[in-house]
Each structure stands twice: as structure tokens, then as C-alpha cells.
Amino acid sequence: RAAGAAMAAAPRWRERLFALYFLSHIPITALIDLQPLLPAGIAPRALTDLLQHYAAAFRDPMMLQPPEWFKAFIYCEAFLQLPFFPVAAYAFLKGGCRWIRTPAIIYSTHVATTLFAILAHILFHDFSKSEHAGPQTLRERLVLLSIYLPYLLIPLLILFTMLCNPHYKHVEKRKRK
Numbered sequence: 001r002a003a004g005a006a007m008a009a010a011p012r013w014r015e016r017l018f019a020l021y022f023l024s025h026i027p028i029t030a031l032i033d034l035q036p037l038l039p040a041g042i043a044p045r046a047l048t049d050l051l052q053h054y055a056a057a058f059r060d061p062m063m064l065q066p067p068e069w070f071k072a073f074i075y076c077e078a079f080l081q082l083p084f085f086p087v088a089a090y091a092f093l094k095g096g097c098r099w100i101r102t103p104a105i106i107y108s109t110h111v112a113t114t115l116f117a118i119l120a121h122i123l124f125h126d127f128s129k130s131e132h133a134g135p136q137t138l139r140e141r142l143v144l145l146s147i148y149l150p151y152l153l154i155p156l157l158i159l160f161t162m163l164c165n166p167h168y169k170h171v172e173k174r175k176r177k
Contacts, residue, residue: 012095014161019092021154022085029082036066037074058147059140061132062121070121073114081107101168108155108162115152119145 035043035051043051055064062070084107091100122145127134135141162168 011161011165011167014157015092015095017154018158018161019089022089022092026082026085026089029077029085033063033074034078034082036063036071037078055132058144059127059133059135060144060147061127061130061134062118064132065130067121069117073118076110076114080110096167098168101162104158104162108159111155112152112159115148115155118148119152122148 031047032051032054035047051063055061066074084103088100088104088107091097091104122135122141125134127136135144
């Protein structure tokens, strides 16, 4: 019984991890990820330099010259995900918020789907014709993959938690009059 009661309780370590994930995602998205959508010269030089450094260090040409499908994912990040980040951060920081279940399922399913496409592109695309340096060796592909992988794994953990943890599956019964 004690184990069942512990499972039914809100998973605080996971909620804290999720809150940190969403809080950290706000500045990363706003300052770095959305740059490819902006006209040249709009972003402050320090931020464009940071993006250039990242792209060169990790051989990520998608962030400097995104394919159209990748740009579509960035628009989703801007208009669907970014507004959700503070809401989710609040819910997971507060803890025990069952109302976050459905939005978190939608978010995590959407993000996992986009990340599968991105990871497949990193692993299998021929970057030799890219204007900007892309990964050429397996090691370079795995390094770039390691940058994107947490953005798949944490949403999958969110999805698993929302679907399988009894705390989030609980439905309150309404009293009949």
C-alpha cells in the first residue's frame, strides 16, 4: 500500500525537472531559436554571434540556414510552444496541478514528433552540399544529436508521466444533486 500511495502522489523530482526544462526553454527559444525567423540585422550582434559560434562549434547548419520544414518547426516553437512554457513552468513549480495533464500531453506529443524528424535529418542527411558546415563524421553527427536529444527525452518523460502516473490520471467525481 505504501508503494501505491507514493505512486499516486505528485512526482516532485519530475515536476522540478519539468519546471527547469520549461524555464530554461524560455530564454533559449526567445534569444537563440527564433533568430532564423527574424530579418537580418534585427537581433543584437551578441546574440547573432552566439548563434554563429554555436552553429560552428556543433556543426548545426539548420540554425543558420534552416530548411523550410525546419523553419516550420521554429514557427511552431514561436507561436505554440513559447506561450506554453511559462504556463507549464508555473504548473510544475507549483506542483500537483492536474489541469496541466492534457496541455502537457499535446505539447510533448507535438515536440517528440518534430524531434524525430530533426534527429533523422541529423543522422541521415548529406550535409556536404550545405552552405554552412554540417556534421560529416559519425562523431560529429552524434555530438549534434546530443544537443537535440534532451528535447526529445524530456518531452517523452513528460508524456509518460502524464499518461502513466496515477496522480495525473485521477478524475474528480462530481456530486449529484
